[in-house]
Amino acid sequence: MLYPDLAVNEQGHLTIAGHDAVSLAEEYKTALFVMNVDKFRQNCRVYTDTMWECFGDDALPLYASKALCFTGIYRLVNECGMGTDIVSPGELYTASKAGFPLSKAYFHGNNKTDHDIEAAIDAHIGTFIVDNDEELDKIDEYASHRGIRQAVLLRITPGIDPHTHKAVITGNVDSKFGKAIETGQALAFTEKALKCRSVELKGFHCHIGSQIFDCQPFCDAADIMLGFIAKIKKQYGYETEVLNLGGGFGVRYVESHPHIDIAANIRDVASHIRARCEEFSLRMPKILMEPGRSIVADAVTTLYTVGSVKEITGFKNYVSIDGGMTDNPRYALYQSEYTVLNASRAADDCDYVCTIAGRCCESGDLIQENVRIAKPKRGDIIAVLTTGAYNYSMASNYNRIPRPAILLVGENGYKKLAVRHETFEDMCACDIDLR
Numbered sequence: 001m002l003y004p005d006l007a008v009n010e011q012g013h014l015t016i017a018g019h020d021a022v023s024l025a026e027e028y029k030t031a032l033f034v035m036n037v038d039k040f041r042q043n044c045r046v047y048t049d050t051m052w053e054c055f056g057d058d059a060l061p062l063y064a065s066k067a068l069c070f071t072g073i074y075r076l077v078n079e080c081g082m083g084t085d086i087v088s089p090g091e092l093y094t095a096s097k098a099g100f101p102l103s104k105a106y107f108h109g110n111n112k113t114d115h116d117i118e119a120a121i122d123a124h125i126g127t128f129i130v131d132n133d134e135e136l137d138k139i140d141e142y143a144s145h146r147g148i149r150q151a152v153l154l155r156i157t158p159g160i161d162p163h164t165h166k167a168v169i170t171g172n173v174d175s176k177f178g179k180a181i182e183t184g185q186a187l188a189f190t191e192k193a194l195k196c197r198s199v200e201l202k203g204f205h206c207h208i209g210s211q212i213f214d215c216q217p218f219c220d221a222a223d224i225m226l227g228f229i230a231k232i233k234k235q236y237g238y239e240t241e242v243l244n245l246g247g248g249f250g251v252r253y254v255e256s257h258p259h260i261d262i263a264a265n266i267r268d269v270a271s272h273i274r275a276r277c278e279e280f281s282l283r284m285p286k287i288l289m290e291p292g293r294s295i296v297a298d299a300v301t302t303l304y305t306v307g308s309v310k311e312i313t314g315f316k317n318y319v320s321i322d323g324g325m326t327d328n329p330r331y332a333l334y335q336s337e338y339t340v341l342n343a344s345r346a347a348d349d350c351d352y353v354c355t356i357a358g359r360c361c362e363s364g365d366l367i368q369e370n371v372r373i374a375k376p377k378r379g380d381i382i383a384v385l386t387t388g389a390y391n392y393s394m395a396s397n398y399n400r401i402p403r404p405a406i407l408l409v410g411e412n413g414y415k416k417l418a419v420r421h422e423t424f425e426d427m428c429a430c431d432i433d434l435r
């Protein structure tokens with residue numbers, strides 16, 4: 001098995017944290033996201049414990065909400081002592097509804113509207129991560145109107161290529177995000193922020209990309225950012241309090257992906273940063289990181305029920321399931337790899353080569369091609385592993401397919417529904433009756 005929380009019981013069924021996946025599918029109906037909360041907490045703890053150990057008590061990992069957002073997850077994140085990064089007023093609303101302390105929320109995004117900015121300031125958001133001049137002007141204006149000084153970080157593009165999928169690179173100079181150091185615009189942006197009377201510049205942010213498997217790109221980014229910070233200090237006498245290094249550590253989706261020891265990587269980044277700070281005679285800033293995928297991806301398994309098994313003689317086999325790109329668009333978007341199992345026959349040989357197809361009217365609606373699983377029959381439960389990140393949060397109602405439920409499970413029989421299945425009525429809730 002790819003992960004230690006997965007096993008096979010006497011009935012030959014897959015178990016997740018000791019729960020029979022076939023029984024869960026029966027009880028809660030499919031498609032179903034099953035999240036192992038113990039594993040989620042463990043993933044959080046890797047960041048909190050290692051960052052506190054390496055950078056001191058004021059270091060803070062921020063859970064990147066966009067990976068998976070629902071009210072319950074903010075409670076877990078808060079219990080683990082993490083902050084959060086939000087990218088929209090919808091995420092802000094969800095965090096606020098969950099009782100998350102918004103002083104530990106960081107508001108991202110490359111196009112915050114006037115309304116977003118006003119609503120976030122009114123909700124006492126801790127920090128804005130400011131992307132552009134228009135936003136900075138608006139924050140300064142509204143903070144002044146409310147008689148406060150708003151804490152901000154500036155988003156800087158360090159110009160790093162982390163060697164990952166091009167759709168998830170964000171730190172290069174021609175990115176839509178932030179201000180480039182290379183062009184001198186980051187410096188001008190900083191100067192402008194320092195002049196804003198109702199903005200308190202706390203520091204800088206960079207995010208270089210996603211699904212990164214070693215610490216080198218983070219060290220490179222830190223070098224560039226600390227060089228920039230040293231320059232700012234020299235030029236303006238400004239001491240940077242906060243350096244946010246973004247998210248991006250990778251996740252092992254299939255056996256062939258490398259193992260990654262995140263704690264060891266954070267320790268390497270930390271000693272690198274310490275050395276650079278000494279070299280540049282800088283005080284060590286408060287370090288923030290923003291893990292999303294590496295917190296939530298491997299804590300979640302999707303369960304589906306098989307409908308048809310279609311064998312096209314001499315070509316290929318299609319196994320159709322009761323979900324698809326509506327709950328997991330990542331294969332269609334990025335040809336993402338996944339590990340697929342027949343949860344009903346988890347002890348059988350995986351000798352059936354097939355393509356797992358969704359139920360949408362779209363040939364590209366596939367979950368995975370050419371996987372090897374135990375030969376399924378209608379009614380079998382298919383498990384797709386590592387589906388916690390960027391699936392439920394990217395889910396749609398294409399073909400009016402309701403979004404799946406999210407079930408939390410854990411050791412000692414812990415089981416709690418965190419998000420119910422969407423209903424047809426939910427999907428029609430915004431439609432206005434024209435009769």
Ligand SMILES: *Cc1c(COP(=O)(O)O)cnc(C)c1O
Nearest residue numbers: 064207210247248290291292293
């Ligand atoms: C997406 C994103 C993250 C999270 O990235 P992961 O690869 O999921 O860890 C963090 N920070 C910013 C600014 C992001 O856009």
